[in-house]
Amino acid sequence: MLETNKTLCYSGDELVEVLKEIEYILISLHKLGAHYAETLPSSYLEYADETTKFIDDNNISEKLANIRKILSSKFDNSLGVDDQDDLERAFEKLEYWKPRK
Template sequence: MGIQRMTTDSKYSRSTILEALRVINEFVVSIDQLDRIAYDHGKEAWEREVVRFLFSHEIDKKMAKVRQFLSEPFSTELGPDDMDELERELADVPYWTYAEFEHAQQGTAPEASKGASDL
């Protein structure tokens, strides 16, 4: 069987769109405001506060919920490449990798991330 694709445009309710925008704004505006810490208190204080913010505001859970309802219209059927529609479309997203951390610890530059397909 061929690759299944989303066949119709999806229409979200105003409340659903507002919910997604609230989460996105909470993240974007907060990260922007957190930049002031770097100038006033240094990089280490900024890094600690970013981590505290992400976990105390449960940004990961909120973003996962947004991703879940934005993903609903897409086919989850696996194609011949053993990927569903979204995996295929998002294969080039430059995700963080553990190798980036290791390189940062060693002071070396990692190769550019090629996306989800090389995970």
């Protein structure tokens, strides 16, 4: 990792924005799960539908992309000898969702 990426500084406003988004998503999903917890598994389809609806109707992917943008904006994205920056290198072994066979 580049020395400049070992310590990053964010403004309080940036961190408050990130934490507000995380809080909204986390608490909302917790409340959604708690609401259906007592009736699962019989209400699983309704729970899954409501979770999907929450994600879609509240632009959760956009909120997460904004969090990523704020947090990654401070990184020096200079390429190393492997032709990758520090974040690319850190993410290269992540296993992303893929359809079941």
